[in-house]
Amino acid sequence: MKPMEKNKETYQKAVARLREIVTDIERGDLDVDVLSERVKEAARLIKLCKEKLFQVDEEVKKILEELE
Amino acid sequence: MSLYPDNSTKEQTLTLRELNLRVKSAIQAQVSGMYWLRAETSDVRVNHASGHCYLEFVEKNKQTGQIVAKARASIWAKTFALLKPYFERETRQAFVSGLSVLVKVTVDFHELYGFSLTVYDIDPSYTLGDMARRRMEIVKQLNEEGIFTLNKELPFPAIPQRIAVITSPTAAGYEDFVNQLTNNKPGYPFQIKLFTALMQGEKTEESIISALDRIYGYADYFDVVAIIRGGGSTSDLNCFDSYLLAANCAQFPLPVITGIGHERDETVLDMVANTRMKTPTAVAEFLIGRMDLAAEAVEDLYQSLTTLVEKRLTEQKSLLQMLISRLPITVVNLLEKMRSQLLTLGGKLPTASILLVSTQKSILNDRFRQLQQLSYTQLEKNRKFLQLTEQFVTLASPEYILKRGYSLMLKEGKIVKSVSSFSEGETFIARLADGEVNAVVRFVTKKKNK
Numbered sequence: 001m002k003p004m005e006k007n008k009e010t011y012q013k014a015v016a017r018l019r020e021i022v023t024d025i026e027r028g029d030l031d032v033d034v035l036s037e038r039v040k041e042a043a044r045l046i047k048l049c050k051e052k053l054f055q056v057d058e059e060v061k062k063i064l065e066e067l068e
Numbered sequence: 069m070s071l072y073p074d075n076s077t078k079e080q081t082l083t084l085r086e087l088n089l090r091v092k093s094a095i096q097a098q099v100s101g102m103y104w105l106r107a108e109t110s111d112v113r114v115n116h117a118s119g120h121c122y123l124e125f126v127e128k129n130k131q132t133g134q135i136v137a138k139a140r141a142s143i144w145a146k147t148f149a150l151l152k153p154y155f156e157r158e159t160r161q162a163f164v165s166g167l168s169v170l171v172k173v174t175v176d177f178h179e180l181y182g183f184s185l186t187v188y189d190i191d192p193s194y195t196l197g198d199m200a201r202r203r204m205e206i207v208k209q210l211n212e213e214g215i216f217t218l219n220k221e222l223p224f225p226a227i228p229q230r231i232a233v234i235t236s237p238t239a240a241g242y243e244d245f246v247n248q249l250t251n252n253k254p255g256y257p258f259q260i261k262l263f264t265a266l267m268q269g270e271k272t273e274e275s276i277i278s279a280l281d282r283i284y285g286y287a288d289y290f291d292v293v294a295i296i297r298g299g300g301s302t303s304d305l306n307c308f309d310s311y312l313l314a315a316n317c318a319q320f321p322l323p324v325i326t327g328i329g330h331e332r333d334e335t336v337l338d339m340v341a342n343t344r345m346k347t348p349t350a351v352a353e354f355l356i357g358r359m360d361l362a363a364e365a366v367e368d369l370y371q372s373l374t375t376l377v378e379k380r381l382t383e384q385k386s387l388l389q390m391l392i393s394r395l396p397i398t399v400v401n402l403l404e405k406m407r408s409q410l411l412t413l414g415g416k417l418p419t420a421s422i423l424l425v426s427t428q429k430s431i432l433n434d435r436f437r438q439l440q441q442l443s444y445t446q447l448e449k450n451r452k453f454l455q456l457t458e459q460f461v462t463l464a465s466p467e468y469i470l471k472r473g474y475s476l477m478l479k480e481g482k483i484v485k486s487v488s489s490f491s492e493g494e495t496f497i498a499r500l501a502d503g504e505v506n507a508v509v510r511f512v513t514k515k516k517n518k
Contacts, residue, residue: 028380054255
């Protein structure tokens with residue numbers, strides 16, 4: 001798999017995982033200890049998604065500039 | 069000599085002009101007036117100085133595509149100035165080569181310029197109908213080959229950031245497109261790469277396919293392909309109703325978005341594209357919109373998460389608060405209960421212990437008395453038994469028996485119990501209470517047995 005493919009995958013996976021976490025918490029049967037773990041994970045994923053959405057991927061930029 | 073039958077005479081010779089004039093008059097006699105002609109345009113060119121349009125009409129064999137008839141034609145500047153805008157407004161299609169048209173013509177023959185047609189009118193609806201029919205045929209073929217919906221079936225990427233653009237860099241739309249994407253308000257980082265292609269004229273099909281081929285090699289580096297062309301002027305859309313182009317686009321591994329700047333019915337390229345937009349601007353808006361959706365989705369998730377976690381924590385806090393507020397009362401109650409239990413127990417203890425001790429004592433006393441009684445009785449019993457035994461022993465002793473008048477007879481120191489033991493003349497000893505007698509047996513008399 002190419003590095004950028006992996007990045008794309010990561011975004012999709014991150015969003016999917018976020019949805020999963022929200023559903024888990026919604027169900028309300030999470031232990032408070034687990035809850036705090038999930039929240040930490042979710043915060044990390046949200047940060048990752050926002051980076052993908054709003055930050056220039058220098059690697060992508062470089063590769064595209066080098067094409068042809 | 070002649071190989072052909074001949075009714076001419078050598079005296080009746082003609083100049084070329086004279087012959088052409090005869091042809092001209094024959095034509096005028098036979099095909100005078102106006103004709104509605106169905107044909108395909110070819111080699112369309114406009115003389116910009118005069119404003120006249122020169123072209124050729126051709127007819128092709130439907131199966132082979134070979135040209136089976138051909139005629140030169142002219143549209144005089146005065147007519148062309150009216151017909152061109154009318155045709156293009158109605159069809160949204162530039163008046164170019166390769167169009168099927170229905171035109172009103174006269175047949176002309178000029179002794180110097182030869183055979184040609186002159187166009188006086190055109191029916192745009194025929195061309196529209198023909199273009200629609202052609203599109204339908206292409207769509208049918210794509211459907212039959214099972215590729216028509218392939219590009220539409222590709223999932224549109226969640227974050228379409230890396231965009232391969234196919235367009236002509238000189239096209240007005242491209243710069244706007246890039247500016248719009250680059251200066252988007254939320255600040256999404258679009259990466260745009262241009263793949264140059266001709267966007268009008270006969271070479272369009274080939275040129276776009278070649279651009280797609282170039283992108284294909286880097287398909288992994290892009291999220292989507294945008295085929296765009298600046299709108300505004302009426303344009304040659306015929307080239308986008310191409311089977312080859314549509315087939316290439318339909319089978320392309322990346323989703324294709326079109327924005328080829330037109331208002332009329334979709335071209336086949338639009339039909340097979342994953343997403344069809346009217347203009348490059350609309351394509352840019354769409355891409356920004358998709359990014360907005362992705363950003364909103366993340367924002368929504370973030371909000372849900374925050375709300376949910378706050379709710380959960382509030383619940384937990386209030387539960388804790390409730391427990392804490394109830395704790396002192398519960399503890400006091402519990403302590404009080406235990407204390408009173410203790411007190412009750414403490415109060416009962418002396419009485420209970422005395423009672424217990426006295427009960428035990430009386431039991432002990434009883435036991436002691438019982439034991440005394442038992443041992444006394446037992447002793448008494450034993451004493452009586454001893455007395456009786458002593459009495460018995462006294463009564464049974466030989467001395468006592470001898471005293472009462474009995475005697476023992478001993479022979480050689482042994483007690484004799486039967487007369488059979490005696491023989492006449494034998495000596496024996498008779499023991500009595502106060503001494504012994506040495507005696508001799510005179511005779512023995514035995515009791516007779518019954």
